[in-house]
Amino acid sequence: MPDISGLEVMEELRAADPEHYLPVIVVTGDQYSRIGALEAGARDFIVKPYDFVELDARVRNTMEVRLLYKAVHENRCLMKQQAQHDALTGLPNRRLLMDRLENTLEQARRYQRQVGLLYLDLDGFKEVNDRYGHACGDQLLVHGAERIRETVRRGDTVARIGGDEFIVLLPGIVDITDAERPAKELLRMLQMPFEMPEGVAQISGSIGIALFPEDAGDAERLIASADEALYAAKRAGKSCYEFASMHRSRFAGQASRGPISTDARL
The missing domain is CATH 3.30.70.270 (Reverse transcriptase/Diguanylate cyclase domain)
Known part of the structure; x- marks a missing residue:
């Protein structure tokens, strides 16, 4: 990406949807880029040269966390809905x-x-x-x-x-x-x-x-x-x-x- 860095992409993604979990894994050979990516919100990193088996495991782990985060978010929304609406009619309480x-x-x-x-x-x-x-x-x-x-x-x-x-x-x-x-x-x-x-x-x-x-x-x-x-x-x-x-x-x-x-x- 000649016009934008990976960190800038992450910042735009987080700004577009700040409420949700951003499942980003950084692949880098630069130690300082790795630290900067984690500080910017990356969930994991892998160092070049990397092993495909390791990459696959890290991707699966990150997606599992994403699914858990989504389930917690949906449960929170459901609890908010139930706290503000009548259980019988569905109308606001x-x-x-x-x-x-x-x-x-x-x-x-x-x-x-x-x-x-x-x-x-x-x-x-x-x-x-x-x-x-x-x-x-x-x-x-x-x-x-x-x-x-x-x-x-x-x-x-x-x-x-x-x-x-x-x-x-x-x-x-x-x-x-x-x-x-x-x-x-x-x-x-x-x-x-x-x-x-x-x-x-x-x-x-x-x-x-x-x-x-x-x-x-x-x-x-x-x-x-x-x-x-x-x-x-x-x-x-x-x-x-x-x-x-x-x-x-x-x-x-x-x-x-x-x-x-x-x-x-x-």
Whole structure:
């Protein structure tokens, strides 16, 4: 390589992918080049003239270390994924939600934008879970999570924060209609029957809506405001939504609901 040295090649490879193990073996007859290569990140070296059997053994050893490093890296990524996502639905959990919410609010403060937060609870889920068992309840949660995720925008965050409670983070909204519109659609989608292996389950949803910066100025208080609005929706008869700012209450209208339909096989 007339225009670039082996050490420079190694530096460029490490810069392009600093997170991964670089399986480089240096073949050299110069003692100082050998030391420099090891300091630059080479994993092994072999001195000229070399034996092909020795070279083959060193290559195999280096690749085995590379595979072990890859396995450790993948296991670390899996542990991070499990620590930040709900095991049942695969949705972000509270930990990841708070991280995204903090970042979203920071951007909103910087660019003077609004953020919406929907706190959603499944009406009728407890009756299904208590009457037909946790396996049925878990499947209902999975299907409900899928509907919620498919209803909102791609850039919105849907998180399960426990039991049958979900939060939808709506970044960059312009006015209350940008929060009201998905709330209406979510209620409509949740009222549609769920086809289960055991039968047809019928539930609904209640939603509390809070806006940043009007209802709260930080993540914890924004969630608390949406939670209070959710309970107001519950008190209003369920199957509806409420804004945290009471003077702007909106209702989606009541809908018939229940644990299962009358002809279900559950």
